[in-house]
Amino acid sequence: MTAKTLYDKLWDAHVVRTEEDGTALLYIDRHLVHEVTSPQAFEGLRLAGRKPWRSHSVVAVPDHNVPTRDRDQGIADPVSRTQVETLQQNVRHFGLTFFPMGDIRQGIVHVIGPEQGATLPGMTVVCGDSHTSTHGAFGALAMGIGTSEVEHVLATQCLLQKKMKSMLISVDGQVGPGVTAKDIVLAIIGEIGTAGGTGYAIEFGGDAIRALSMEGRMTVCNMAIEAGARAGMVAVDDTTIDYVKGRPFAPKGAYWHQAVAAWRELHSDPDARFDRVVHIDAAGIEPQVTWGTSPEMVLPVSGKVPNPDAVADEVKANGMRRALEYMGLTAGMPVSDITVDKIFIGSCTNARLEDIRAAAEVVKGRRVAGNVKLALVVPGSGLVKQQAEQEGLDRIFLDAGFEWREPGCSMCLAMNADRLEPGERCASTSNRNFESRQGLGGRTHLVSPAMAAAAAVTGRFVDVRELN
Amino acid sequence: MEKFETLNALVCPLDRSNVDTDAIIPKQYLKSVKRTGFGPNLFDDWRYLDPGEPGMDHSRRRVNPDFVLNQPRYEGARILLARKNFGCGSSREHAVWALTNYGFRVVIAPSFADIFFNNSFKNGLLPLILDEAIVDQLFREAEASPGYRLTVDLQAQTVVTPSGASFPFQVDPFRRHCLLNGLDDIGLTLQHGEDIRAYEARRRTEAPWLF
Numbered sequence: 198m199t200a201k202t203l204y205d206k207l208w209d210a211h212v213v214r215t216e217e218d219g220t221a222l223l224y225i226d227r228h229l230v231h232e233v234t235s236p237q238a239f240e241g242l243r244l245a246g247r248k249p250w251r252s253h254s255v256v257a258v259p260d261h262n263v264p265t266r267d268r269d270q271g272i273a274d275p276v277s278r279t280q281v282e283t284l285q286q287n288v289r290h291f292g293l294t295f296f297p298m299g300d301i302r303q304g305i306v307h308v309i310g311p312e313q314g315a316t317l318p319g320m321t322v323v324c325g326d327s328h329t330s331t332h333g334a335f336g337a338l339a340m341g342i343g344t345s346e347v348e349h350v351l352a353t354q355c356l357l358q359k360k361m362k363s364m365l366i367s368v369d370g371q372v373g374p375g376v377t378a379k380d381i382v383l384a385i386i387g388e389i390g391t392a393g394g395t396g397y398a399i400e401f402g403g404d405a406i407r408a409l410s411m412e413g414r415m416t417v418c419n420m421a422i423e424a425g426a427r428a429g430m431v432a433v434d435d436t437t438i439d440y441v442k443g444r445p446f447a448p449k450g451a452y453w454h455q456a457v458a459a460w461r462e463l464h465s466d467p468d469a470r471f472d473r474v475v476h477i478d479a480a481g482i483e484p485q486v487t488w489g490t491s492p493e494m495v496l497p498v499s500g501k502v503p504n505p506d507a508v509a510d511e512v513k514a515n516g517m518r519r520a521l522e523y524m525g526l527t528a529g530m531p532v533s534d535i536t537v538d539k540i541f542i543g544s545c546t547n548a549r550l551e552d553i554r555a556a557a558e559v560v561k562g563r564r565v566a567g568n569v570k571l572a573l574v575v576p577g578s579g580l581v582k583q584q585a586e587q588e589g590l591d592r593i594f595l596d597a598g599f600e601w602r603e604p605g606c607s608m609c610l611a612m613n614a615d616r617l618e619p620g621e622r623c624a625s626t627s628n629r630n631f632e633s634r635q636g637l638g639g640r641t642h643l644v645s646p647a648m649a650a651a652a653a654v655t656g657r658f659v660d661v662r663e664l665n
Numbered sequence: 666m667e668k669f670e671t672l673n674a675l676v677c678p679l680d681r682s683n684v685d686t687d688a689i690i691p692k693q694y695l696k697s698v699k700r701t702g703f704g705p706n707l708f709d710d711w712r713y714l715d716p717g718e719p720g721m722d723h724s725r726r727r728v729n730p731d732f733v734l735n736q737p738r739y740e741g742a743r744i745l746l747a748r749k750n751f752g753c754g755s756s757r758e759h760a761v762w763a764l765t766n767y768g769f770r771v772v773i774a775p776s777f778a779d780i781f782f783n784n785s786f787k788n789g790l791l792p793l794i795l796d797e798a799i800v801d802q803l804f805r806e807a808e809a810s811p812g813y814r815l816t817v818d819l820q821a822q823t824v825v826t827p828s829g830a831s832f833p834f835q836v837d838p839f840r841r842h843c844l845l846n847g848l849d850d851i852g853l854t855l856q857h858g859e860d861i862r863a864y865e866a867r868r869r870t871e872a873p874w875l876f
Contacts, residue, residue: 213864214857218838222857224864226875234757236698245851250861253876262696276696276719283698320875327756327780341780343758344700345787353854355861359837361779391683392750395779425753427779448874456874491683512682512748519681610755612692629754631687633710 200466203432204363204398207338207463211321213355222355226320227332230257230293230347231306232284233612234325238348239287248291250354255293256315259284260305261612263298265575265602277613304578304604307331307545311415312578314444318433318460323350328545328628330421333430334414335437336463338398340427361427362396362472365465367403370479375662377555378413379547379626379645381405382420383485385477387495394426397473400465401431405479411440412551419546420628423492432464486532486658487630487643489520494630496532498648498660504528523632524640525620532658535642538621540565540572540599540653541635542646544609547626548577550584552646556626557590559650559661565598566656572599573615575607597654611636624652667789668847672770673816677742678807679733684747685754686781690763694719703759704766708734738811746803747774752781752792761788771817773824775800786840789847791819793834819845 201209213222235257242248249255262277272278281298288295296302302309307328310316322332322339325347332339342356350356366389368381386393399421406414414431421429431437438457441447448456465471483497494517496502505517505528521528526535542548542556553576565572574594576582582604585591591601608615609627617623617639626649630641644652651661694706696719705723712734714727728735734742745764751774752760761784764772770790775797777785785792795803806826807813816825819841824832836844843850869876 214860216839220837220839222854222860224861224868233695237700237758240698247851274696280696280698317875319872325756325758327754329756341756343756343761343780343784343787345758345784349851349854352851353858353861354865355854357839357850357854391753392776392778395750395776422754422780425750425778452874456872459872491685512680515680516682610687610692612695629685629687631685631754633691634687637691637710637716 200468200470202363202465202469202471203336203400203430203463204338205469207319207321208360210319211338219359220357221360223321223358224355225323225350226254227315227322228255228350229306229310229322229324229329230255231261231324231326232259232280233261234344235287235347236280236283237344238351239291241348242351247352249293249351252292254354256310257284257288257293258296258303258306258309259298261606261610263605264613265605265607265615268298268603273614301579301583304581305545305548305606307419308548308577308581311335311411312444312580314441314447317441317447318437318463323356327422328419330427330429331415331419331545333418333421333428334411335441336430336433336460338428338430341422361398364394364397364399364426364473364475365471366399366401366475366477368401368405368477368479369403370405371408372405372479372482375647376482376484377645377647378409378416380482380485381479382417383487383492383495383643384482386420386424386492387485388477389424389475391423391491391493392425394421394424397426398428398430399424399426401429403479406431407434410551411436412549415549416546420492423628433460484645484648484661486648488524488526488532489517490523490630490632491520492628492630492643494520498532498658500532502526502528502530502532534657536568536622536657537624537642537652538568538570539617539623540569540649541608541623541625541627542573542649543575543577543607544627545577546628547646548575548581550581552626553581553585553590556646556650557593559647559664560597560599560654561593563597563654565653568656569653572653573602573608574599575602576604578604599653608635610634624649624658666787666847666849669770669789669791669819669844671816671818671820672743673814674743674770675739675741676744676746676807676813676815677733677739678746678804680748680804682748683750683753686752686757686760687754689752689760690757693717695757695759700762701766703763704768707763707767708732743768744771744773744815744817745769746800746807747772749775749797751777753778756780758784761785761790765790773800773803786844789844791817791844793817793824795824795832795834799832
């Protein structure tokens with residue numbers, strides 16, 4: 198039998214039929230839905246007189262538009278409110294599983310799926326959201342889709358797709374203390390670029406990935422899309438199975454044992470061939486900080502802002518010049534000289550309990566620096582928030598001068614009231630530093646939770662390893 | 666979906682790489698529950714000098730005269746010429762709707778982000794890949810000659826310049842078929858309903874915990 202990659206195994210298990218040109222009908226096990234990319238799909242379904250093929254496969258939650266404070270007053274922005282209410286009406290009409298605002302299980306769709314056990318190894322998982330790659334951490338084939346595809350999956354339980362190429366990114370050896378999953382994935386994007394993974398499904402492997410918790414693996418897979426790859430994944434091991442066990446949607450009893458036996462096969466065979474293999478030396482990874490307006494514009498915290506004049510490719514050099522101007526930085530400036538105005542700890546990349554604990558550890562006994570106007574912690578779900586409060590982490594943040602908010606996407610994309618003002622500079626644990634992503638004219642630097650916490654208490658980017 | 670066969674149209678060159686979907690249509694416009702009305706907000710942050718919000722009269726806003734789309738010579742352009750990795754970032758199909766609502770039917774670039782590429786075909790927008798050197802040449806020609814038009818022939822799979830130079834391009838046969846005929850792929854997939862049910866029956870025995 199030919200050796201298979203993890204991606205081959207997941208693909209083969211879900212192909213319903215294949216057309217002559219290789220376009221396959223791929224069966225979808227789990228469909229996660231949020232309020233922004235679904236209304237037009239539900240409308241299309243209704244206009245065509247169609248129904249969800251398997252309503253049981255859908256889990257819906259509002260996350261992008263929800264306010265992170267004063268929830269008892271509802272949603273102030275009428276346009277946001279309409280969108281959330283539209284989701285409510287659609288789930289009611291079609292009889293779908295739904296965690297509304299106010300339900301302890303509500304939160305960012307990519308946090309709650311795994312938390313509830315709605316994401317399981319071996320599944321195909323889709324959502325109208327590019328960060329669906331997160332769920333690949335479970336040895337699942339998870340992909341972001343557009344709204345037309347949301348409608349297609351609702352109506353047919355399938356996606357039309359051609360098989361992607363396969364890439365293995367092996368992070369060899371171990372990272373040093375204070376270097377996190379976020380630093381690993383930013384370093385990977387710095388290495389292969391934001392289009393390096395275009396057309397590929399990426400499997401992350403190597404000792405440094407194996408050593409990560411599920412939270413860390415989710416952070417890495419979450420940003421596969423920032424490397425251009427629609428899907429990122431990690432093989433199943435004990436860490437995966439221990440995480441899934443006992444979660445509300447996870448299989449129970451005899452099914453559990455049957456499932457675990459199947460999940461144990463979810464790894465690439467030793468002789469499996471990948472279309473591309475990239476090796477990264479874990480020991481060489483420092484805490485990372487992005488300096489520009491694309492996630493590939495990233496540096497170690499000890500680095501200096503690069504000089505476009507030293508770049509031969511004119512299109513690339515012009516892009517760097519535009520980024521420097523937008524970010525208000527000059528070439529040659531040390532990263533550690535960059536001061537910040539706001540701090541955002543949250544998002545589907547870094548709003549899980551482990552992230553909040555890591556930030557709290559740095560913040561404990563310290564105060565938010567005087568030049569920082571606002572420091573936000575936005576937990577990824579109601580359950581993350583509750584657990585963090587039981588551990589007293591909210592007190593650590595509040596005592597230091599942070600705000601402790603309700604769960605949602607918040608300032609990762611600023612669809613709700615949480616945003617940067619023009620020119621404001623933010624240390625953010627989110628995933629995109631695009632122009633105006635966090636608010637019109639806002640300047641985003643992507644970092645790990647520990648690095649964001651260190652920036653909060655010092656007012657600038659410092660190597661978190663030197664704080665302790 | 667609107668059919669696509671051939672198009673002869675004015676070309677607008679957007680000389681930036683890694684144009685992300687946040688730039689194509691900023692987040693505040695994603696609050697709409699419709700597929701239409703995004704045209705005035707295509708490239709909103711670059712196109713206007715003042716901040717925009719949904720519900721505004723965008724025709725009264727201050728436009729940025731330096732942005733390429735605002736230059737009179739590109740008015741009525743239906744082909745967007747772009748650089749590599751066009752459409753990266755968010756999966757928002759609103760980015761494609763903004764382009765088509767504005768009037769674009771073709772985006773030519775050396776490469777596209779996967780999700781944007783896929784979304785385009787579902788909405789009658791042709792994302793057309795040409796070699797970087799050819800794209801460079803088209804940029805030079807479009808910028809040098811006001812009124813520069815290209816002919817895109819999906820049947821023949823060619824892009825033809827005003828001087829008659831013809832460049833072939835590749836497109837998946839299935840996607841080409843759907844575009845040429847304006848087909849709704851949900852209807853096509855539902856024709857295979859029996860296959861889907863057979864798959865489910867088999868899968869239910871192999872992996873019953875999924876059902």
